[in-house]
Amino acid sequence: MKLIIHGGFFSESSQSHETKKAKQDALERIVKQSYEYLKNHTALETIVYAVEQMENDELFNAGIGSQIQSDGKIRMSASMMDSVTERFSGVINIEDVKNPIRVAEKLFTYDDRVLGGEGAISFARKNGFEKFSTEIPQRRKEYEEKVAAQGTGTVGCVALDAKGNIAAATSTGGKGFEMPGRISDSATTAGNYANAFCGVSCTGVGEDIVSASVATKIVTRVTDGMSIKAAFDRTFAELKPYDGFAGAIAIDKEGNVYHQDSFPKMVFASFDGTNFETFD
Ligand code: ASP
Numbered sequence: 535m536k537l538i539i540h541g542g543f544f545s546e547s548s549q550s551h552e553t554k555k556a557k558q559d560a561l562e563r564i565v566k567q568s569y570e571y572l573k574n575h576t577a578l579e580t581i582v583y584a585v586e587q588m589e590n591d592e593l594f595n596a597g598i599g600s601q602i603q604s605d606g607k608i609r610m611s612a613s614m615m616d617s618v619t620e621r622f623s624g625v626i627n628i629e630d631v632k633n634p635i636r637v638a639e640k641l642f643t644y645d646d647r648v649l650g651g652e653g654a655i656s657f658a659r660k661n662g663f664e665k666f667s668t669e670i671p672q673r674r675k676e677y678e679e680k681v682a683a684q685g686t687g688t689v690g691c692v693a694l695d696a697k698g699n700i701a702a703a704t705s706t707g708g709k710g711f712e713m714p715g716r717i718s719d720s721a722t723t724a725g726n727y728a729n730a731f732c733g734v735s736c737t738g739v740g741e742d743i744v745s746a747s748v749a750t751k752i753v754t755r756v757t758d759g760m761s762i763k764a765a766f767d768r769t770f771a772e773l774k775p776y777d778g779f780a781g782a783i784a785i786d787k788e789g790n791v792y793h794q795d796s797f798p799k800m801v802f803a804s805f806d807g808t809n810f811e812t813f814d
Contacts, residue, residue, distance in 0.1 A: 536694040537569050538783045538791050538804040539584055541594050542687010542737045544813065546798075553593075558812055560591050561803035568691070569805045577695035577733075578616040581703035585612070585635040588689035589705055596689045597633055598668045600707025602677040605714050608668055609651075610634045612705035613721035614642065617730040617787075624721035626650035631658050632666040635705045638721070648721065668707070680711075687801055688720060690735025692728070694785045702726050702733035702749075709740065719743035723750045731787050732756035732765075737800060738780035746773045748780050762786045766794045 541561055544554060568584035575583070589597025589612075600608045612634035613624030623641040627650055628634050637658045641647050649657050659665075688706035695701075706720040719725030719740035726735050727749035734749035743749075748769055755765035762784060773780055773796050781800030783793045791804050803812040 535569070535572050535696055536785050536789050536791050536804070536806050537565055537572055537580070537584070537691070538785060538793065538802060539565050539568070539588065539689070539691045540687070540735060540737055540781065540783045540793070541588060541689050541801040543781060543795070543797070544687070544799055544801045557593055557801050560593055561801065561812055562810065564588060564591075565803040565805045566810070569807060572693055572695060575695070576697070577693040577699045577701035578614070578618070580693045580695065581614060581691040581701045582635055582639050584691040584693070585689055585703045585705050586633050589633050589635060592670050594689045595687050595707040596705040599670050599673065600668050601710035602669070602673050603708065603714055604711050606677065607714065608707060609714070610668065610705070610707050611718040611721040612638045612703070613648070613726045614638050614701065614703040615726060615728040615733070616701035617699050617728055617733070620729055621647065622723060622726075623647040625654040626717055626721045627715070628654040628658060630655070630665045630667060631663045632668065635703055637661070637663055638703075676710075688737040690726070690737060690783060692733040692735055692783055692785045694787070694789055698787060700728050700730065700733040700785060700787065702728040702735045704735045725749055727753045729753055729757060732762065732784055734782050734784045736780055736782045738796070739778070742773060742776065742778035743780050745776065746778055746780065748773075748782055752782065752784060756786050762790045762792045766792055770794055770796055
């Protein structure tokens with residue numbers, strides 16, 4: 535069993551030593567708790583569990599603590615996929631729910647599995663997701679001062695369970711200050727993808743991730759026989775011509791855990807029951 539999570543990017547220049555330590559501590563707690571959970575649950579159940587915990591932590595830009603868009607509203611996106619069903623489900627630009635990943639999970643068994651905007655909100659309400667504001671005072675302050683919440687991160691998780699199944703989930707509050715209607719990569723297959731060979735969750739600038747189709751390309755390359763390292767190297771090299779800003783975490787079917795970013799530094803933690811690794 536293997537587990538890796540990310541919490542977006544960390545900016546040394548705009549974030550304090552205390553914030554870094556708080557993020558490291560939060561990731562360590564969440565990856566270890568989620569690993570305990572993985573012992574008795576599937577990869578699919580575990581990625582939702584791990585992402586929900588990060589959505590509930592205001593240190594991260596997903597669920598509570600999400601960034602505010604240019605019109606003053608918060609719109610969040612989340613998605614999930616697993617190797618057993620090869621189903622992808624997600625919500626795009628959903629408002630006023632505590633845990634977007636739980637709405638994506640609810641959609642997983644439906645025929646229509648990716649909902650956006652009003653449709654996503656009304657589906658959530660009909661399915662018992664109560665109105666919940668994920669705004670925190672710090673994000674409103676940043677919005678009012680027109681300062682982007684630098685380094686505040688999207689979250690994601692990839693898990694390989696005891697049966698060898700892989701799943702990936704990603705959840706975001708977006709870039710901050712974006713135009714209403716802008717689509718994040720996090721609920722697309724460029725930002726989150728999994729099959730029986732590999733699972734990937736991305737963070738970074740959604741437009742760059744979609745242009746390079748990062749998660750899909752890495753998974754496809756591993757599926758076609760490339761090593762996970764070679765698949766990452768090739769895909770990240772393709773981001774270079776336009777200075778693409780992305781980070782990704784992954785696990786392949788052999789249990790190789792991998793991560794890479796095009797700018798320092800992506801906030802991540804991995805755990806396999808013995809070995810713990812995080813960003814420095
Ligand atoms: N990828 C997210 C987006 O563009 C933002 C992030 O990962 O920080 O919406």
